[in-house]
Amino acid sequence: MNTRREFLQKGFLGISGLALASTFQLEAQATTLVKKEKEDGFHLGVAGYSFVNFKLDESLSMMKRMDINYLCIKDFHLPFKSTATEISNFHEKLKQSGVTGYAVGPIYTNSVKAIDDAFDYAKRVGVNLIIGIPNKEDLAYLSSKTKETGIRFAIHNHGPEDKLYPNATVIYNLIKDLDANLGMCFDMGHDTRDGQDAIKDLQQYHKRIFDIHLKNVTSATAEGTTCELGRGVIHIPLFIKALRKVNYSGKCSLEHEKDMEDPLAGLAESTGYFRGVCAV
Template identity: 65%
Template sequence: MNSKSTSRRHFLQHSLLGAAAVLTAPTLLSHTSAAFEQSTQPKQDRLKLGIAGYSFVHFKLDESLAMMKRMDVRYLCIKDFHLPFASSDAEIAAFHKKLADANVKGYAVGPIYTKTTQDIDKAFDYAKRVGVDLIVGIPEIKDLPYVSQKCKETNIRYAIHNHGPEDKIYPNATVIWNQIKNLDKHVGMCFDMGHNMRDGQDPLKDLLRYKDRIFDLHLKNVTSATAEGKTCELGRGVIDIPAFVKGLLKIKYTGSCSLEFEKDMKDPLAGLAESVGYFRGVLSAV
């Protein structure tokens, strides 16, 4: 067996232990060594693990938060099906209370698709009322100067999401970079590493190349580096996750690493939990 296979087996063993841990009832964890927890927890906290709200498109907020609590994942990118754009101040406050009760922080909103400058105004107003400083969005190319202007006015960052070869506007990180490199520094990208790979790009090289403008990350793996590639559990795809994690640590990435799991969206918990365990296993080992 070569060293790469040995390494992948090592990380998979960590992931299986982690997945089991996040799905085990607290009473069964009472005998876990305190020394083990103390030795691994700081390393696991070096990167902020979150969930992209779209992973929970088939679930109400309470159900989604219950899954996050079971996995001990504490950051959520907020989607409008959980908090509608027209929500009142009271509804927004109640939403944040639910998150706080589950030990979860809503750190951004989106992805939000916009077609006009009026749509962009609504997105920025929504982010301001929700109380976040990051919008994940998909604007029209013609509206990018307006997005840049709004970022300057509001001090809210805007992260453009790439969606792979099917996306004729923003298929990969390089296309986004070429559109934003001369715009306000508050305009960046939500780097979907899986879609980037599906478009024939190198996620690690692009992470290092565009690090200063990567504000958010959709953490995922895919079954192949082709348009036909599908989202899969983090440790089972073609992206070298340990190398990618090392890259995140190298650039001192401070944003969230939000899992977006699209393999089985009507029953995502097992796949998400496995991915959470794998990610934490990698962090504990590198």
């Protein structure tokens, strides 16, 4: 006959075994998610603007907790006038956190000189992609710069409030006959807020989409606001399916504008949702 002590011991061991098995299972699932993400041609990143209220060390700490390895660099983390030593130190700090800075911007270029300065900045930083918002009258000059330097420039759409580039269609129609290195940073949330279909636009314009600001929005109207990926009106599983169909090879950088003073929870939720969908 089992004693009370034996019963408790067996019960404890059983519970411990289940907990240990659950831990192993969760670790295996996490490994599968990251592996699946790496198998796709596109990779998860963070748009630097998400960290506008945080210093670089704090931002990198959040990225490390989410196991995200790509950052679009904003000038509040690496100023335009940074010296070669400051740029080198910046990249070393990113490297120590397992992060690669893959692009700079968004940068507003309201003159030809501003365009030249943006390209000089990108060259000194050592990236091949600029996210920016140029004047329409400067697009021909911008096209000549992308052709001359080989550095790509991706125009960012900002939704119905943006009188220059509200959606992907407007950008495409302006650049379709210009240099192939001139494309767009497709903000799927702002595109949706302007009444567009983000999935169809991705499929239609993918050859000129160099970067994606990954987000969801609460409604397909001007009043829509950024929310976690799994909570908005954009069907993220279908969006990811479209990414695979068009063989998208750029970055999908989370831009979380819902809680700018405390973005980690929302970014982490969106990260988990994205990786979970990718693993299916």
